[in-house]
Amino acid sequence: MQRRPGTITSTSPPESDRRRSSGSGGETRDSGGAEIDLISLTKTYESGDVRALDDVSARLAPGEFVTFLGPSGAGKTSVLRLLAGLEFPDRGQVLLNGRDVTSVPPQRREMGVVFQDYALFPHMTVYQNCAFPLQVRRVPAATIRQTVDAVLNTVQLGDHGDRYPAQLSGGQKQRVAIARTLVYEPQVLLMDEPLGALDKNLREHMQLELRQLQQRLGVTCVYVTHDQDEAMALSDRIAVMRDGRIEQMGSPRDLYRNPRSQFVAGFFGKMNFIPGEVTGSDSDCVHVDTELGVVRASRESARLSQGSLTAGAPVTVAVRPEKVSVTASPPRGTAVNSLALTVEYIRYAGAFTYVDGVGRTRETGVVACKGPENSDITTGEPAAFHFPVENTFVFEREPADQRGAGKPE
Amino acid sequence: MQRRPGTITSTSPPESDRRRSSGSGGETRDSGGAEIDLISLTKTYESGDVRALDDVSARLAPGEFVTFLGPSGAGKTSVLRLLAGLEFPDRGQVLLNGRDVTSVPPQRREMGVVFQDYALFPHMTVYQNCAFPLQVRRVPAATIRQTVDAVLNTVQLGDHGDRYPAQLSGGQKQRVAIARTLVYEPQVLLMDEPLGALDKNLREHMQLELRQLQQRLGVTCVYVTHDQDEAMALSDRIAVMRDGRIEQMGSPRDLYRNPRSQFVAGFFGKMNFIPGEVTGSDSDCVHVDTELGVVRASRESARLSQGSLTAGAPVTVAVRPEKVSVTASPPRGTAVNSLALTVEYIRYAGAFTYVDGVGRTRETGVVACKGPENSDITTGEPAAFHFPVENTFVFEREPADQRGAGKPE
Amino acid sequence: GEPTSAGSSGNDRANEQPDSPADIESLSGSVNLNTSGGVVDEIWEESWWARFMDETGVEIRTSSPADLSRLRAQVESGNVEWDVTEISTGGQYLEAVEQDLLTELDQERFREYFEQLGGDGDDLMPEAVATHGIGHAPFATILMFDEREFPEGEPQPSSVTDLWNVEEFPGPRCIHEQALYNLEIALAADGVDADDMYPLDVERAIGKLDELVPHIATFWSAGAESIQLVADGECVMSTVWNGRPFGAQNEDDIDYLGVAWEAGIMASSYWVIPRGAPNPESAYALLATYQLPEVGASTANQVGYGNTNTATDELIDEDARPFVATYGPNLEVLTVQDEQWWYEHGESAEERFSEWRLAQ
Amino acid sequence: MTPPARRFRLPRGLGFLLPALILVGAITVVPVVRIVMISFGDGLANYQELFQSGVFWSTLRITVEISVASTVVCLLLGYPFVYLITSFRENVARRFLLIVVTTFWISLIVRVYAWMVILGRNGLVNDALVGLGLVDEPLDLLFNRVSVIIGMVHYLLPYMILALYGGMVGIDRGLTVAAQTLGASPLQAFRRVYLPQSLPAVFAGSMLVFILATGFFVVPSLLGGPGEMTLSVYMERQTFFLNWGSATSSAVLLSAVSIVLFVSMDRLVGLDKLFGAVRR
Amino acid sequence: MTPPARRFRLPRGLGFLLPALILVGAITVVPVVRIVMISFGDGLANYQELFQSGVFWSTLRITVEISVASTVVCLLLGYPFVYLITSFRENVARRFLLIVVTTFWISLIVRVYAWMVILGRNGLVNDALVGLGLVDEPLDLLFNRVSVIIGMVHYLLPYMILALYGGMVGIDRGLTVAAQTLGASPLQAFRRVYLPQSLPAVFAGSMLVFILATGFFVVPSLLGGPGEMTLSVYMERQTFFLNWGSATSSAVLLSAVSIVLFVSMDRLVGLDKLFGAVRR
Numbered sequence A, B: 001m002q003r004r005p006g007t008i009t010s011t012s013p014p015e016s017d018r019r020r021s022s023g024s025g026g027e028t029r030d031s032g033g034a035e036i037d038l039i040s041l042t043k044t045y046e047s048g049d050v051r052a053l054d055d056v057s058a059r060l061a062p063g064e065f066v067t068f069l070g071p072s073g074a075g076k077t078s079v080l081r082l083l084a085g086l087e088f089p090d091r092g093q094v095l096l097n098g099r100d101v102t103s104v105p106p107q108r109r110e111m112g113v114v115f116q117d118y119a120l121f122p123h124m125t126v127y128q129n130c131a132f133p134l135q136v137r138r139v140p141a142a143t144i145r146q147t148v149d150a151v152l153n154t155v156q157l158g159d160h161g162d163r164y165p166a167q168l169s170g171g172q173k174q175r176v177a178i179a180r181t182l183v184y185e186p187q188v189l190l191m192d193e194p195l196g197a198l199d200k201n202l203r204e205h206m207q208l209e210l211r212q213l214q215q216r217l218g219v220t221c222v223y224v225t226h227d228q229d230e231a232m233a234l235s236d237r238i239a240v241m242r243d244g245r246i247e248q249m250g251s252p253r254d255l256y257r258n259p260r261s262q263f264v265a266g267f268f269g270k271m272n273f274i275p276g277e278v279t280g281s282d283s284d285c286v287h288v289d290t291e292l293g294v295v296r297a298s299r300e301s302a303r304l305s306q307g308s309l310t311a312g313a314p315v316t317v318a319v320r321p322e323k324v325s326v327t328a329s330p331p332r333g334t335a336v337n338s339l340a341l342t343v344e345y346i347r348y349a350g351a352f353t354y355v356d357g358v359g360r361t362r363e364t365g366v367v368a369c370k371g372p373e374n375s376d377i378t379t380g381e382p383a384a385f386h387f388p389v390e391n392t393f394v395f396e397r398e399p400a401d402q403r404g405a406g407k408p409e
Numbered sequence C: 001g002e003p004t005s006a007g008s009s010g011n012d013r014a015n016e017q018p019d020s021p022a023d024i025e026s027l028s029g030s031v032n033l034n035t036s037g038g039v040v041d042e043i044w045e046e047s048w049w050a051r052f053m054d055e056t057g058v059e060i061r062t063s064s065p066a067d068l069s070r071l072r073a074q075v076e077s078g079n080v081e082w083d084v085t086e087i088s089t090g091g092q093y094l095e096a097v098e099q100d101l102l103t104e105l106d107q108e109r110f111r112e113y114f115e116q117l118g119g120d121g122d123d124l125m126p127e128a129v130a131t132h133g134i135g136h137a138p139f140a141t142i143l144m145f146d147e148r149e150f151p152e153g154e155p156q157p158s159s160v161t162d163l164w165n166v167e168e169f170p171g172p173r174c175i176h177e178q179a180l181y182n183l184e185i186a187l188a189a190d191g192v193d194a195d196d197m198y199p200l201d202v203e204r205a206i207g208k209l210d211e212l213v214p215h216i217a218t219f220w221s222a223g224a225e226s227i228q229l230v231a232d233g234e235c236v237m238s239t240v241w242n243g244r245p246f247g248a249q250n251e252d253d254i255d256y257l258g259v260a261w262e263a264g265i266m267a268s269s270y271w272v273i274p275r276g277a278p279n280p281e282s283a284y285a286l287l288a289t290y291q292l293p294e295v296g297a298s299t300a301n302q303v304g305y306g307n308t309n310t311a312t313d314e315l316i317d318e319d320a321r322p323f324v325a326t327y328g329p330n331l332e333v334l335t336v337q338d339e340q341w342w343y344e345h346g347e348s349a350e351e352r353f354s355e356w357r358l359a360q
Numbered sequence D, E: 001m002t003p004p005a006r007r008f009r010l011p012r013g014l015g016f017l018l019p020a021l022i023l024v025g026a027i028t029v030v031p032v033v034r035i036v037m038i039s040f041g042d043g044l045a046n047y048q049e050l051f052q053s054g055v056f057w058s059t060l061r062i063t064v065e066i067s068v069a070s071t072v073v074c075l076l077l078g079y080p081f082v083y084l085i086t087s088f089r090e091n092v093a094r095r096f097l098l099i100v101v102t103t104f105w106i107s108l109i110v111r112v113y114a115w116m117v118i119l120g121r122n123g124l125v126n127d128a129l130v131g132l133g134l135v136d137e138p139l140d141l142l143f144n145r146v147s148v149i150i151g152m153v154h155y156l157l158p159y160m161i162l163a164l165y166g167g168m169v170g171i172d173r174g175l176t177v178a179a180q181t182l183g184a185s186p187l188q189a190f191r192r193v194y195l196p197q198s199l200p201a202v203f204a205g206s207m208l209v210f211i212l213a214t215g216f217f218v219v220p221s222l223l224g225g226p227g228e229m230t231l232s233v234y235m236e237r238q239t240f241f242l243n244w245g246s247a248t249s250s251a252v253l254l255s256a257v258s259i260v261l262f263v264s265m266d267r268l269v270g271l272d273k274l275f276g277a278v279r280r
């Protein structure tokens, strides 16, 4: 990811392809990372009534960068705690390079943890905090100074070494927490929202640093973030969690393109959801009757169990705005997935434009996303919203109050 | 902002126009909010050598929603602390509705604070934490129960009332902090990254709730966030801070369209920066010589002091990617701001496409952003990058290592 | 050393000698008695106090402990609440006299009350009535040994000086932790006669004590401790206050404690009337009651400490006699401590003794 | 996500501390067991005797009264003091601490004597009161319950202060300030936020001082009125005749009473729940 | 952004605490001033006398030695104990605490005798040793420095435990665990992370126990060997003769020595800096 100077800063929208293409730019990985197996991890906190983790299994390849994504309380931190050896699972195992480490104490796992709440040592300066992991490893003092100075510069805190954590701003504390973990280059990096308190520029700088370090050392990374862009930009794979379970795990592109449930679909990028009922299916398509008309989805993109394929089953149709095209001319009557809607609203949003179309009842609608080019679509006028059957998903309908699940704005 | 059901979720790119348009959707404000004046606030922390705040002045209208934005350590939290009465300024005053409250203790300012690190009471349950502000106001117990239950439901923690803070996940804690402050509907809301630990869906839900509450009660809001989208979506005005000073303050649209410095320009959205030197100026335009060729900017969009207008002054030219259009045909030799570059890279990013063009040395380049439509531009081929003089900014060049300033990736 | 106290004497009531003759019938109200506390109180309650109340109708209110600094504070602050208090041995009495804290006793008055109570003034020992107080239960520091080690029939220690007789009576010893008594005993062991004892030759005594050092297990400080040490076998013999082995025999069925009176040292604490005492007449009567033979005998019979009335002897039980200091035969072989010497030289002697102890 | 401590199991790697635990157990429990055994040496006889002894019960009552009062007064004086000094910079706070602690080494007797002089009929206080014309007659300030408690407090206060200091110095004042931004008055913020967090220190400190107070006899016997005989004086008397049976049984009873006292205080104040939440 | 406490000024709204501060000041300082005045009653005479007295210096030395040793042993036993029990659930921890504290109320004298019985020539330990054939002759376990310290520790340990408990119960174990994830062994994590945070409690507890120890004479005089005479015994002798001048001057000197001791310990261990950082 060596960058050209004099160029773009700031955020980018979902780039599901970026990972793949930028992989070539990185330096070659050595095989320093560890393979991690999570086997049926289950955890209920002593005082809690809920299962924080419920049968979580996953295999992480050496040097892989895996992000755990999910709504607040989904169990992301709990996964990290079990991995780091801070908690003991009720059931299940953690394997490190095939070895069962479930009951190995934290300090013998060689995992670096960036804690969600930083866990800085209040009685040590920034410098001392960062030197700590090296000192306990008996690194020579001169090396320590060099290394710590370097890592503090990386996190842009080179001149804050003598401060105590209480004398730092929130983002500065977070950077100390990162620096303290990076400084000793652990085999496995566990990071719990390590960049949450940083502004975009710094965050992107840090993302780059993290990714470079991770690739240089080939460490296996387990990452937690709430920032979907960040997850997409950094991760080889993403695990979407919900209520203590992994809902789906795959490459960012995979999750974006092939979400397995309404929840996952709603968790990445934008998505139109249209409630409906199955009316039937043929060899290619599933037919769904919605308020806006009949919608068809290819069999591959219909994520329905056999039971839900029966007519009358409540389902949700989903399609991404950028897969929806809008034309001012009314749709031909027979065209598949071409809905006649009224343009309610056109939002010009810097680089592109959103077109909101609503049905007759104005209760349901579809949003299309198009480039900034002008067109002849006008607010209040009818327009045709088209989308391909292969990009149309059908999910079993989830209860509306499902926490964190693509909750309507 | 009443929403249609069955619609879009998730993030949106910079929408500088959104505030204006959505304003009409809100309920009418009553005049419950307070006017706040910050007058020349200066603060140096006891143990710190740096000025956390340096002559910060601002006036906040009643019911206004003002966001403080800026890199980590810029002084955002410090502003809030002074406002809330947690710190005493070295110099300067805080006026509340014209009354000097600089030395009024926190509990008599009727300001609600959501602390960056939550500051939850560890010995109280979630419910007790939220009931606390009402109890000290001697609200009847029945009312307290109702109100707290309602606010806990708003933050989706209705079933967590009996937990202690230590038994919550990071995002849950943050929501308790918000709930505890919202529950007593203060005159002024000070929120320090209140949504930083929440996933996008929940965050957008909370944004909506906050905005609705703020408009319903007409409270004045001072908000800190690192999320530019959030800042743009919520704020009436944004104050961009750097190194303890307010760099620029204005509406989101204003900041996006008329950044007053390279720093502000780099802090919002994407921006192409091209270093160059002033060669001269005429009545309409400033001429800048860059590696990519001569660029002109209108006098209005050139943010140069008289001194910097002299030939040879180092400046930075800036233009937003969405203002750049690309054509495959080579530029006409005389066209203004039409640069002949080589297309190095085309990134398809879901709803739109970025085109990276580089100059001969491949050291400098320009990124254009266009809709998803296909065109005849090909990687490796030359193309013309055009942008209007009135959308071209010229700033005095800032040192490269300026912390947080649109740092090149 | 004189304390530089701000509190000066402000109450002269004690110096107003009453004009009326002593009349036990005329007494009324109450009297405040301060004792050093302890089990003896319970015995006194039955014999001494009951008798006094019978005779006078005056109520007794008791308190404890006896403490010189509190006495002084009372007198100096003008808050005197005690009519009679005990005052400890070893120079404190003389110190109190010196500091003018006590009422000077009217000997005649005391005798009058004593005789009105049925006592015979001639039975009183010379020690019984001093200028500012009456001798309280005299006690002796004597030798106690473990009869399990030195059983009857075999040679038994017969004098306190047998502490030094390590050939005949081997085994660890314990002695008191202060110079008081130890110096006298050491000199006696070094051959000094009772008559030549004072002024004490401190260095000579220390020299003699040096010889004992290898055999000293520990120093005891509290009365009960000396018994415990022998009972536990920590030492085979120890100096002891005469009432203790008697008590151990009575109360705890420890019947293997032999005692030797020869060369023991007798001393006495005092009952005094503080200057400014609120009820001086009742105080006289109370003190007079104390010296009655029946009163002394009842304590002697139970705890081994009598009073200073020679008539008490006859009332002492047979099995108590070996343990009572004022019992004639025992009294004969005891050396009476010279309080004046201790008052004058006590501090430096203690200092010297401490120095010696610390050198061990 | 600072990991909270595990609760149930012996913390990993702390096995090596077991010997200390056992040693502490041995050193504390073994003599106690012996003492309890001795107290039951004659079956229940010792206890029967005690229960019938009026002196035991009145001294026990006096002891508990004096100890409770002294503890409460120490707390009332010590707590605000510590609250205040822990809000100063640390080195200032510790300077205050040292000053207070200095007074420790003034031997108890000397101090008691100083009080006698101060409180006596011709003492400093009375001189001042009379001199100012506030009273006509010198007041009887000495030799009553009040002078006992003054003396006890003087002796015990530094211990209370030290015990509180160790616990209160670490409490986050930030939360108190946060409470104020939520509308609590400083007093409310203190009572609802700071106080609960300081309760473990209060608990430990009160226990410590109470215990010291019960075992204490010099002050009551020197400064107290005629009737102020405490249990420790009573117990010392019992050892006059090696009367271990009754000395030990009264000790056991005092322990029992004190523990009942503490446990019920604990329940009453609801410390139980508070501790749970504060401990993390 | 939990607001750290202000440092310099009297915290807002705490003005009403000033009376407490003043009262504490009065109660502690006034008698001390008086005592210092008395000690200088004859000019420097009292001090000259003291400085020349060999006994004063040796008893002072012995007192300091015994007190330091007892404090250290109490710390070595009490700290791990508290460390362990504060890692249990809170109610379990407090149950342990109560057990330990029970032993408090066993009158000192009774306890000392219990030790005599245990350590004596015919005591439990010697019986066991001889019975097991480990030694031929009973060992001299009693009446030496070791038995003094055992007795002192037995008496003082519960105080140390209480003082430590109040401070250590609030320490965040999470940071220790965090240190372990950074590669520290449990011991390193303890030493570098937990220990520094517990130092205020250690400081307060040690001071408390040390002070108790210096004022303490029953144990040394009952369990000590012939040469174990402590300063408090010496001072008691002085007050016996109402020799206030020398009693007060030795008290003042002991205070001075102890304070020097604490201040230099403070400096040595660098507590100064640690306190600063821990306090927030």
Ligand SMILES: Nc1ncnc2c1ncn2[C@@H]1O[C@H](COP(=O)(O)OP(=O)(O)OP(=O)(O)O)[C@@H](O)[C@H]1O
Binding pocket: A166, A167, A168, A169, A170, A171, A172, A197, B045, B046, B047, B048, B050, B051, B052, B070, B071, B072, B073, B074, B075, B076, B077, B078, B079, B116, E004
């Ligand atoms: N207690 C303190 N002592 C010394 N310096 C402090 C203290 N608190 C903050 N500072 C410094 O003051 C400056 C401003 O801090 P502030 O917390 O206001 O930043 P911020 O804008 O909120 O940053 P962030 O986004 O990281 O939270 C920073 O450089 C910080 O290091």
Ligand SMILES: Nc1ncnc2c1ncn2[C@@H]1O[C@H](COP(=O)(O)OP(=O)(O)OP(=O)(O)O)[C@@H](O)[C@H]1O
Binding pocket: A045, A046, A047, A048, A050, A051, A052, A070, A071, A072, A073, A074, A075, A076, A077, A078, A079, A116, B166, B167, B168, B169, B170, B171, B172, B197, D004
């Ligand atoms: N110590 C605890 N005791 C009881 N319940 C707990 C404890 N810690 C976490 N939980 C619960 O376990 C669940 C999972 O928590 P976890 O911290 O893993 O969530 P998370 O995914 O990290 O959430 P966030 O994004 O908000 O940090 C939550 O419901 C939380 O309330």
Ligand SMILES: [Mg+2]
Binding pocket: A076, A077, A078, A116, A192, B169, B170, B171, D001
């Ligand atoms: Mg979490």
Ligand SMILES: [Mg+2]
Binding pocket: A169, A170, A171, B076, B077, B078, B116, B192, E001
């Ligand atoms: Mg901040």
